[in-house]
Amino acid sequence: MFLTGSSHRINQHIMSKVNLDTLIIGGGIAGLWTLDRQIERGLSTGLVESGRLGEGQSISAQGILHGGTKYALSGIVPTGAREVSAMPKRWERSLTGACLPDLTHTRVRTPQCHLWRTDSVRSIVGMVGAKVGLAVTPSVIEPKNRPEILKSCPGDVALLPEQVIEMPSVLETLRRTHEDRLLHGTVQSISKESKGGYTVTIMAHHGSSVTVRTNRIVLAAGRGNESLLRLLEHIPASARARPEMQLRPLHMGMVRGAPEALPELNGHCVDGGQTRVTITSSTARNGDRVWQLGGRLAEEGCKRSEEAQRLESMSCLASALPDFNAHSEALTWATYRVDRAELKTRRWARPDGAFVNGFDDVITVWPTKMVLAPNAAEKVDALIEQTSSDDGTCSTPFIEQPTPVVASPPWETARWS
Numbered sequence: 001m002f003l004t005g006s007s008h009r010i011n012q013h014i015m016s017k018v019n020l021d022t023l024i025i026g027g028g029i030a031g032l033w034t035l036d037r038q039i040e041r042g043l044s045t046g047l048v049e050s051g052r053l054g055e056g057q058s059i060s061a062q063g064i065l066h067g068g069t070k071y072a073l074s075g076i077v078p079t080g081a082r083e084v085s086a087m088p089k090r091w092e093r094s095l096t097g098a099c100l101p102d103l104t105h106t107r108v109r110t111p112q113c114h115l116w117r118t119d120s121v122r123s124i125v126g127m128v129g130a131k132v133g134l135a136v137t138p139s140v141i142e143p144k145n146r147p148e149i150l151k152s153c154p155g156d157v158a159l160l161p162e163q164v165i166e167m168p169s170v171l172e173t174l175r176r177t178h179e180d181r182l183l184h185g186t187v188q189s190i191s192k193e194s195k196g197g198y199t200v201t202i203m204a205h206h207g208s209s210v211t212v213r214t215n216r217i218v219l220a221a222g223r224g225n226e227s228l229l230r231l232l233e234h235i236p237a238s239a240r241a242r243p244e245m246q247l248r249p250l251h252m253g254m255v256r257g258a259p260e261a262l263p264e265l266n267g268h269c270v271d272g273g274q275t276r277v278t279i280t281s282s283t284a285r286n287g288d289r290v291w292q293l294g295g296r297l298a299e300e301g302c303k304r305s306e307e308a309q310r311l312e313s314m315s316c317l318a319s320a321l322p323d324f325n326a327h328s329e330a331l332t333w334a335t336y337r338v339d340r341a342e343l344k345t346r347r348w349a350r351p352d353g354a355f356v357n358g359f360d361d362v363i364t365v366w367p368t369k370m371v372l373a374p375n376a377a378e379k380v381d382a383l384i385e386q387t388s389s390d391d392g393t394c395s396t397p398f399i400e401q402p403t404p405v406v407a408s409p410p411w412e413t414a415r416w417s
């Protein structure tokens, strides 16, 4: 066959072979943070992403760097609350560039959230108290200092020093930092080597095959971990070693309008021991402001149709925000469904903290919350005994390969009406 210059290059790609210490599969916040940590440690590491970075959970996350207040509201303090309470400070160190990953280019939407009630029965500070020794606690603000949209709320309005970050921007920052270590491709097979380690065959998204020989694999593919674990079923391991996954569904609401019609608002409306609705603000590509509506509204919304959830979002905001006109013609509404992928627990309860499990040089990660990604990366690190790269660190394992892009946020793909 006559080979032109370009087909010759393709031929070279077909024969592509890469040696790594660690191959991470899945490029959401957990995979990208783990990649950064392994590189900092001096291990030769690459990441393969089959779709777009953060597709599924991370791009949909509301971006709240929780410090445990949610746990305190319900009065039930799981073990994981301690891990969460250390996270806002850990993120702060990255957001200010004091620590890797360097997230100084990440957009912080607000340094603090509001917390308010729909009735005046109990005070917010009394409810939250110091039940879990929170690193961040709310402080009630004077009525005259409330934002316009919260002026008529009957109960306390408090400020909670939990930052809200822009998820597309944190994913883009990590993508740019590690571009040459990211591969856009689909894992086709995983086989165990007799001398230890794995050979992973990947179909890159420009159609050529890449063979990766790696000492270990980190599964950080969110809901995709389930099928990846199935790919490993032919490799003997005790049944107990393989973790199982559960999905907890959400049906999120969204409302959108010009910034004059929809003010910036980030926070939780609290009712009893639960967040009735969590509102975070983003800016769409055309300059519109978008509110994402989560909390109990989204959890209970799974049973509702799109139309019913749209109507419920309107009535929820009308009662959570007395000064908000949910029927304004300047606003449009949408919903989207998304599942949270987690370790399987009894009765589908939320796991306590970040889950990381290792068997036979395969490490499975479900961070449970975006804010726990640093904690998950450290737990992965603790399972790795290797101290330095065998072949010297390869800093650009996938330089000639296609790079995945960051997923589009839900407000750019939703149907608005």
Ligand SMILES: Cc1cc2nc3c(=O)[nH]c(=O)nc-3n(C[C@H](O)[C@H](O)[C@H](O)COP(=O)(O)OP(=O)(O)OC[C@H]3O[C@@H](n4cnc5c(N)ncnc54)[C@H](O)[C@@H]3O)c2cc1C
Residues within 6 Å of the ligand: 025, 026, 027, 028, 029, 030, 031, 048, 049, 050, 051, 052, 053, 054, 055, 056, 057, 058, 059, 060, 061, 062, 063, 064, 065, 066, 185, 186, 187, 220, 221, 222, 223, 224, 225, 228, 250, 252, 294, 338, 339, 340, 365, 366, 367, 368, 369, 370, 371, 372
């Ligand atoms: C609506 C919503 C709001 C949330 N808000 C918050 C919040 O405010 N604060 C907070 O702390 N947490 C929040 N969370 C939780 C948080 O988003 C998740 O815990 C976190 O993003 C999970 O990250 P991940 O990297 O494990 O998974 P994902 O973000 O799902 O990433 C998995 C990645 O793996 C890729 N992948 C899948 N299969 C394969 C495969 N076979 N091969 C290669 N790649 C694959 C996917 O394309 C994706 O890029 C929210 C979750 C949801 C759904």
